[in-house]
Amino acid sequence: MAANSPFVIAGAGLAGAKAAEALREEGFDGPVVLVGDEQERPYERPPLSKDYLQGSSPREDVFVHPGGWYEEHGVDLRLGVPVTGIDPGGRSVRLADGSAFAYEKLLLATGSSPRRLPVAGENLDGVHYLRSLADSDTLKETFAAASRIVVIGGGWIGLETTAAAREAGVEVTLLEAGELPLVGVLGREAAQVFAGLHTAHGVDLRCGTHVTEITGARGRVDGVLLDGGERIDADAVVIGVGITPNTRLASDAGLEVGNGVRVDSALRTSDPGIWAAGDVANAFHPLLGRHIRVEHWANALNQPAAAARSMLGGDVSYDRLPYFFTDQYDLGMEYTGHVERGGYDRVVFRGSTDDREFVAFWLSERRVLAGMNVNVWDVTGPVRTLITSGLPVDEGRLGDVGVPLTEVFAGG
Numbered sequence: 001m002a003a004n005s006p007f008v009i010a011g012a013g014l015a016g017a018k019a020a021e022a023l024r025e026e027g028f029d030g031p032v033v034l035v036g037d038e039q040e041r042p043y044e045r046p047p048l049s050k051d052y053l054q055g056s057s058p059r060e061d062v063f064v065h066p067g068g069w070y071e072e073h074g075v076d077l078r079l080g081v082p083v084t085g086i087d088p089g090g091r092s093v094r095l096a097d098g099s100a101f102a103y104e105k106l107l108l109a110t111g112s113s114p115r116r117l118p119v120a121g122e123n124l125d126g127v128h129y130l131r132s133l134a135d136s137d138t139l140k141e142t143f144a145a146a147s148r149i150v151v152i153g154g155g156w157i158g159l160e161t162t163a164a165a166r167e168a169g170v171e172v173t174l175l176e177a178g179e180l181p182l183v184g185v186l187g188r189e190a191a192q193v194f195a196g197l198h199t200a201h202g203v204d205l206r207c208g209t210h211v212t213e214i215t216g217a218r219g220r221v222d223g224v225l226l227d228g229g230e231r232i233d234a235d236a237v238v239i240g241v242g243i244t245p246n247t248r249l250a251s252d253a254g255l256e257v258g259n260g261v262r263v264d265s266a267l268r269t270s271d272p273g274i275w276a277a278g279d280v281a282n283a284f285h286p287l288l289g290r291h292i293r294v295e296h297w298a299n300a301l302n303q304p305a306a307a308a309r310s311m312l313g314g315d316v317s318y319d320r321l322p323y324f325f326t327d328q329y330d331l332g333m334e335y336t337g338h339v340e341r342g343g344y345d346r347v348v349f350r351g352s353t354d355d356r357e358f359v360a361f362w363l364s365e366r367r368v369l370a371g372m373n374v375n376v377w378d379v380t381g382p383v384r385t386l387i388t389s390g391l392p393v394d395e396g397r398l399g400d401v402g403v404p405l406t407e408v409f410a411g412g
Ligand SMILES: Cc1cc2nc3c(=O)[nH]c(=O)nc-3n(C[C@H](O)[C@H](O)[C@H](O)COP(=O)(O)OP(=O)(O)OC[C@H]3O[C@@H](n4cnc5c(N)ncnc54)[C@H](O)[C@@H]3O)c2cc1C
Pocket: 010, 011, 012, 013, 014, 015, 016, 035, 036, 037, 038, 044, 045, 046, 047, 048, 049, 081, 082, 083, 084, 109, 110, 111, 112, 113, 130, 131, 132, 157, 246, 249, 277, 278, 279, 280, 294, 295, 296, 297, 298, 300, 323, 324, 325, 326, 327
């Protein structure tokens, strides 16, 4: 390691940008190099399937920092150049432009990429994935020109894209392999709310269906074939079937990898000079007592500050509860907490699911694991307290909108 080698951040997304910011806020005045393979300076992705895609917010609003911020803060931002390799023993990184340099500490903030759908026709023109600003620009143009599209995958990206397309006046057939969209993350009780929301907005929702082929003529998509033999015509197809963490750098470097880059609660990888944060990090969560990888904005916003403190030698244990939000049509939602698939025994609704104005709580043995507020605001503080207290609640009081959330504990 050379004297005064930089702190290097691989990946210039939200997590990378927030890590650079946090290093400076912590008073670190040594060199910081932020390397990204995209051409754009770091930007936030949530608007790409919501207001930016719908044309209601300007491009400038998506960026994490103003253009001059990096230079002003002495952050050497290198764009359009992937990090191609890490030598943990020699503490150095290689970039695709052939350069190589030493690092003092390295943060992996390489995020994730859309999972490809392995069916024939996936490469036709008019078949889209949504991850980057350029993808969102292309979709916006597509919605302006298309009259009917097929969206494959009823996860968050698929649903938000569907809502944006409907708002643009496009007919949408939404294909979901499972019993309901989001059933894996929310369970059947709450997933029904989202299915109802989309059918109420005129979406042709097909569940339990698999696409066997994306069809086209002269290189351009014209529809999809379903496993039942049905064909659905489409001017464009959007695929949203999940993401995979970008772990190749880490695994090539011999770091411990498993559902992301494995890190401890201080965001340290299995190598003492390398940390990870954001979508790519599978971090030990002290409150939950296990590793979790969170693919959400708030994690990429907050975890890097903890990683930066840890890189600077601070005593860090990142224990923030996962938090997620979505906006679809006139529905706004926040979700706090974490439930393993099927890891709850009861869902309690507080408010009206018919009016789509409620808080849902996932419970296990009368303890709240997670809460989701739908068109109800300013409750994430009390919801977080219910979860972190670990105390049993009175389910009747929890479901009663007349009882304050601070007074729902059993025997309270
Ligand atoms: C369309 C869309 C909408 C979303 N909406 C929501 C939402 O409503 N709510 C919510 O909570 N979350 C949402 N998310 C998720 C949220 O945006 C992500 O959790 C967040 O972007 C993760 O940030 P990150 O910096 O960890 O990773 P990324 O944003 O993936 O950034 C990583 C960066 O590293 C780059 N990179 C990868 N490998 C290399 C390499 N070898 N060298 C250099 N650079 C590299 C990548 O190209 C990328 O630019 C949404 C995501 C998308 C795509």
